[in-house]
Amino acid sequence: MRERARAVVVGGGVGGCAILYWLARLGWSDVLLVERADLTSGSTFHSAGLVGQLRGSLSLTKMMMSSVALYRELGDEVGLETGWREVGSLRLASSQERMEELARQAGWAKTFGLPLELVSAEDAKRLFPPMSIDGVLGAAYLPTDGYVDPSQLTFALAEGARRRGAEIATRTRVTGVRVERNRVTAVETDQGDVETELVVNAGGMFAGEIGALAGVVVPIVPMAHEYLITRPAGVPLDVPTMRDPSLLVYFR
Numbered sequence: 001m002r003e004r005a006r007a008v009v010v011g012g013g014v015g016g017c018a019i020l021y022w023l024a025r026l027g028w029s030d031v032l033l034v035e036r037a038d039l040t041s042g043s044t045f046h047s048a049g050l051v052g053q054l055r056g057s058l059s060l061t062k063m064m065m066s067s068v069a070l071y072r073e074l075g076d077e078v079g080l081e082t083g084w085r086e087v088g089s090l091r092l093a094s095s096q097e098r099m100e101e102l103a104r105q106a107g108w109a110k111t112f113g114l115p116l117e118l119v120s121a122e123d124a125k126r127l128f129p130p131m132s133i134d135g136v137l138g139a140a141y142l143p144t145d146g147y148v149d150p151s152q153l154t155f156a157l158a159e160g161a162r163r164r165g166a167e168i169a170t171r172t173r174v175t176g177v178r179v180e181r182n183r184v185t186a187v188e189t190d191q192g193d194v195e196t197e198l199v200v201n202a203g204g205m206f207a208g209e210i211g212a213l214a215g216v217v218v219p220i221v222p223m224a225h226e227y228l229i230t231r232p233a234g235v236p237l238d239v240p241t242m243r244d245p246s247l248l249v250y251f252r
């Protein structure tokens with residue numbers, strides 16, 4: 001592992017690897033990512049990988065749109081699968097209030113240049129046949145949404161970063177962050193120290209612990225998230241993802 005780096009990214013989930021990829025792509029080749037276990041051994045491994053571009057703010061929506069643009073080309077760039085499938089997404093409305101929310105979102109989507117359509121409950125069922133439409137008033141359909149394989153995506157981002165000179169050290173736990181006069185000077189790990197002036201905390205639910213090493217409070221509270229995986233049930237793989245915000249469930 002190098003002893004000096006322009007930046008050290010802590011955490012080898014999809015967040016850390018995406019940051020490493022973009023640093024390297026923007027010309028910062030002297031960068032290091034440290035991961036205490038293996039890449040994707042945190043939350044990333046469990047993610048369903050749904051990618052929904054329409055968010056509550058302009059900056060987040062733009063970020064998601066540029067992510068989709070990257071997912072379309074990253075596989076070819078690095079020669080690894082990302083599992084990106086542009087199957088579209090459905091967001092159901094089961095009350096008048098939800099319908100109004102969808103209509104508002106359709107307006108925003110237009111300003112962002114996203115091809116979001118409002119569809120009837122029957123059309124939603126045609127797009128996602130396994131669902132019952134009892135009580136469903138309508139849905140928003142965004143054909144350019146989809147899903148990735150989060151682990152494959154992480155490995156593809158890591159490969160793209162490595163090819164541009166970035167280094168990834170797995171089985172390397174950050175144990176301390178040295179700070180002098182309010183500035184970071186080094187990261188301490190169980191495999192040795194790395195001098196750096198810039199540390200990126202991409203520790204996911206452990207970001208609080210990592211921040212505390214530098215005396216920084218990161219207000220993160222882990223929440224339980226349950227999921228079920230079924231056996232193949234004859235549903236084609238190219239049906240859109242589906243989310244019912246009133247019932248707090250989503251399907252892929």
Ligand SMILES: Cc1cc2nc3c(=O)[nH]c(=O)nc-3n(C[C@H](O)[C@H](O)[C@H](O)COP(=O)(O)OP(=O)(O)OC[C@H]3O[C@@H](n4cnc5c(N)ncnc54)[C@H](O)[C@@H]3O)c2cc1C
Nearest residue numbers: 011013014015036042043044047048049050174203204206
């Ligand atoms: C069941 C489930 C379903 C989900 N579905 C979706 C979805 O459909 N769409 C979506 O966008 N998101 C989804 N998410 C959320 C998504 O998984 C997370 O937002 C994302 O994976 C977080 O990535 P990360 O890189 O920030 O964190 P993580 O993947 O948790 O990575 C953090 C890494 O930091 C490492 N680390 C911690 N401490 C140290 C240390 N001291 N030194 C070195 N390394 C350290 C850990 O080992 C870990 O690998 C889902 C999450 C869950 C649990």
